[in-house]
Amino acid sequence: MQEQVKNGDGIIELKGLTKRFGEIVVLNDISLTFEKGKTTVIIGPSGCGKTVLIKHIIVLLRPSSGEIYFHNQRIDNLDERELGKVRAQMGFLFQGGALFDSLTVYENILFPVKQHTQTKDTRKLDEIVKMKLAMVGMDGFQNYYPARLSGGQKKRVALARAVALNPEVILYDEPTTGLDPIRADIINELILKTQKELGVTSIVVTHDMNSAYKIGDRIIMLHNGKILIDGNAETFKNSTLPIVQGFIRGKVSEKDLKSLQVSFEDIKIDGIQ
Amino acid sequence: MAELKQQKGSMVEQLGGATVRMVGNCGRFSRFQADSLVASFAACFRPATYPLIWNQMLAIGVRSVPVVMITGAFVGMVLAIQAYDQLAGLGIEEHLGVLINLSVVKELGPVLAAVMLAGRVGGALTAELGTMNVTEQILAVRSMGTDPIRYLVAPRLIACLFLTPFLIIYADFLGMIGGYLISVPYLGINSRAYWSLSAAGVEMFDITVGIAKGFFFGAAIAGVSCYKGFHCKEGAQGVGEACTEAFVGSFIIILAIDFVLVVVFKAIYASIWPIKILL
């Protein structure tokens, strides 16, 4: 109770979140409070459970143990119908985009709008789509099917869909992966802009340290199912932990280099000199 | 000896594990079907879902008409050829019409049309939903606060449920025509005798029962296929496996439902028979 008063600005709260897949513990007793109107960046090596973590925030996965709160209301034990209302207040950008491939870009973006509002006015709907697409530089692609878009273009359309309902909280799973540096920076600016102008709370999973420094009010590094570091850009730059330094500089450790060498020496095919 | 014990333990373990898995799957399956039926019922009263239902009806119903008609026609034709010799041996070849039409209307039309649909429609449903599942599209529907069963399963279930009986009518009709074409012009049976005996032998009850089976078969095909699609394993292989399992599963369920319905309808028929005579 005391904690809640202290973190009065907390919009999302994880308490002792643990997730197991069979024997494997992916998240191990994680407690976190995400502040309203702030951008939190989650980083960590590939496969450490970042996607699993943000899927829990919108309860696409249920915790093995622990609790999840949204606006001080417990949500991890709600049924799917009640969760629908909670989820309508959040936007989720999937790592792979997850666009509906039987619908056009236009219909994809209107999907959440049609599900949660009664708007029938086509002119207004057209305008919403145009605006959201222009935001990610994809205006003019309304009638394309996702199969005809490049990887980066899909990502941008998926981003437009995630923000279509002007949600309070937006969860981004690697928004800039697969984009060129300029596009990536536009996405960074977009996240900053939604925060400043609309007071949106963003939680961003990324591998891109430049992006993390630029947009993150707070940066969290996950490692082995635990929070390794929780701080801001300065904390990270000043950290003396070898894992952190290796990660932010993109440097391979001696051990990994060695295993690389061994794996090449092992490959010898008979009959080839 | 120790090894044997170890193996025995693991055998019991395996058996137990398999049983637990099976019970779990049965529960999931029943839950899914219950949710789907509730969602479908609700969808009938929501005009917003009508466009989705029309689309599915086009894909599931209209596009299946040709294959179902071809199936029906061949069934009628083959029956005529096969049964002719037996009946001619007894000198009652004019009863061929009763035999063909009764078999087609009561059993072969509905069951073979349903099996055809299980392959054509069931396969497509499982593949589509399975692909949506492995590419996280079903998760995306959930993430936007929409119930995927309401959005994806209900329209498909409704379309299958209401269109299978109609497709059975097509199969029956073509089966009758196929049987007629072989019996009368080819085998030279008297046309009047063929039809009058058929009319006397095939009752309205038989036709109704055959078509009514369609509702159950349609629901079974959609239910099994959607379930398999929603629960398929990762990757292209997972989708392929799900399609095979969906077809085999719906085939067996169609046959099992058919058996149960035959028993039930026979009891109903027996109980209304005295009343019918009075009428």
Ligand SMILES: Nc1ncnc2c1ncn2[C@@H]1O[C@H](COP(=O)(O)OP(=O)(O)OP(=O)(O)O)[C@@H](O)[C@H]1O
């Ligand atoms: N549905 C699942 N069933 C079993 N294991 C899973 C499942 N989803 C994720 N995992 C496991 O959880 C771990 C974390 O996966 P996750 O997708 O969260 O990684 P990540 O940090 O997002 O990696 P990346 O940066 O490569 O996207 C992985 O080891 C993965 O094998």
Ligand SMILES: [Mg+2]
């Ligand atoms: Mg990930």
